[in-house]
């Protein structure tokens with residue numbers, strides 16, 4: 313059930329996106345660019361949190377039909393939303409809920425079977441080092457702790473499309489490793505799009521992709537192992 317997202321000449325003036333044209337497929341695509349290049353706006357557009365002024369974003373998935381064989385089926389906005397995990401920049405969640413309550417709410421919301429909710433949450437909070445804090449309200453958490461909740465809610469149901477805005481901000485090395493391995497596992501069968509301003513966070517393998525955004529325009533799309541081609545421009 314391979315999902316594909318195609319952006320055609322997307323324009324979103326408020327977020328300074330003037331011409332975004334690119335294709336996202338299974339695996340990780342890193343979106344990089346200077347401050348204000350439009351990374352967060354692009355991610356919000358793909359997550360359907362905002363709509364383009366011009367151009368289109370097309371979501372399809374590969375479907376097997378007994379009579380016609382394999383074909384790409386256009387997905388409705390509702391279908392797309394049901395398969396997206398999104399962690400926005402400056403994630404806050406529901407500040408008056410405890411970690412446990414918030415993640416339970418999100419797990420139900422994302423369709424995790426009732427019988428699996430408790431064990432799924434327990435596994436995530438234990439492995440991410442949040443177990444002792446599970447009865448704390450989100451508003452009492454540090455930036456890094458909140459970031460982990462943002463990541464868990466985006467990844468918890470293994471979404472077919474996962475959009476993460478600066479996912480590793482505020483995490484220590486061990487926490488980064490834990491979430492990176494969860495994201496890498498998900499990348500085998502999902503479209504992962506993540507922004508980062510830290511080039512060292514990119515895993516520069518040929519299977520990962522890199523999208524370089526400059527002044528709201530997609531300037532470079534290639535293998536993440538080609539980062540060297542854009543690094544000079546990126547760091548200017």
Ligand SMILES: Nc1ncnc2c1ncn2[C@@H]1O[C@H](COP(=O)(O)OP(=O)(O)OP(=O)(O)O)[C@@H](O)[C@H]1O
Nearest residue numbers: 326327328345346347348349350351352353354509
């Ligand atoms: N809701 C908004 N209202 C007004 N201007 C906006 C809005 N959202 C984004 N912008 C502007 O659009 C441009 C792109 O912003 P965006 O946050 O997408 O960039 P970014 O690449 O994610 O930057 P950073 O790396 O600093 O997070 C910026 O100039 C920003 O000020």
